[in-house]
Amino acid sequence: MDLPSGRLHVRVAAATSDRAERAVLVHGLGGAATNWTDFMGLARDRLESFAPDLPGFGWSPPPTAGDYSLRAHVRALAELVELVGKEGGRKGPVHLLGNSLGGTVAMVLAATRPHLVRTLTLVSPALPVLRPRLSNVHLPALAAPWAGQRLARRLGRFPVEQRVRATLALCWADPSRVPADRIEQAMTEAERRARLEHDGEAMLGSLRSLMSAYVRPDRWPLWRLAALVQAPTLLVYGLKDRLVDPRTSARAARTIPDSRLLLLPDSGHVSQMEHPAVVATAVRKFLAERPAERPAPRPTRA
DSSP states (O other): OEETTEEOOEEEEOOSSTTOEEEEEEOOTTOOGGGGHHHHHHTTTTEEEEEEOOTTSTTSOOOTTOOOSHHHHHHHHHHHHHHHHHGGGOOSOEEEEEETHHHHHHHHHHHHOGGGEEEEEEESOOOOOSSOOTTTTHHHHHHSTTHHHHHHHHHHTSOHHHHHHHHHHHHOSOGGGSOHHHHHHHHHHHHHHHTOTTHHHHHHHHHHHHHHHHHOTTTSOHHHHHTTOOSOEEEEEETTOSSSOTTHHHHHHHHSTTEEEEEETTOOSOHHHHSHHHHHHHHHHHHHHSOOOOOOOOOOOO
8 A cells, every 4th residue: 555654565354244344453573464364364254454564574665764663653554544544435443453563553553643543452562661581681682783783693694494483482372383384474474574675674673663662761651652542442461471571461451541451371472363263252342342432532642
């Protein structure tokens, strides 16, 4: 799709019901729209889904200015949501879902452009916590200037299969549950991405912006923005998440005013991939129970 800020590759899952509503689903750091494939298929009776590859990720080209900041990702998502909300004769806000970095981007959009978001679903959103865990201590190192590039180059020398399996082990509670065809697809995609000049830039640039928000809350007050979210919100956390500390779920539930919390004891960082049927059922129930539509609120300033 052509947007004012550039072009985004978007995967679409057509709905099987005339009563379905539109949803936009956002992947996490290093991910792509395919992170939502299984969920999108299961939710077609309820949602017409649009899953973008964020600028520089998946099949989307890099942003023209090389800007991988949170602000740039939020701007691109806002443009897409506005377009999706206007097309097909269904003008209005959309259901917005995001995982990890995509959850943070979706949350900021919901807080600052509330008129665009009907409901919000956040799967392990990357909200600030200043105590790294042993399983994610490499992320601040990657975000550091110079050292990050050197570490990224060293990681890039490992065989593709080894890197893919290491990523799955980090993101899934039980990597043995990953279907063989999904592993094959992930390796094919990793090989393709490795040939792109902007692949490392997209990863490191987005990570640095996220880490900056963690250590400079005066510039990007993510928890304060979370408190501004007006949309009904479903929070989904895997208790075996090695990247986002699931203990932050309690603070997220306290901070976001109209929120519900779902904890999955046998899930990791990508619950929509590891347990797509469970997450789809939870989202379907959440949408069915949401309050009656209210007048669209006005945009707020961060």
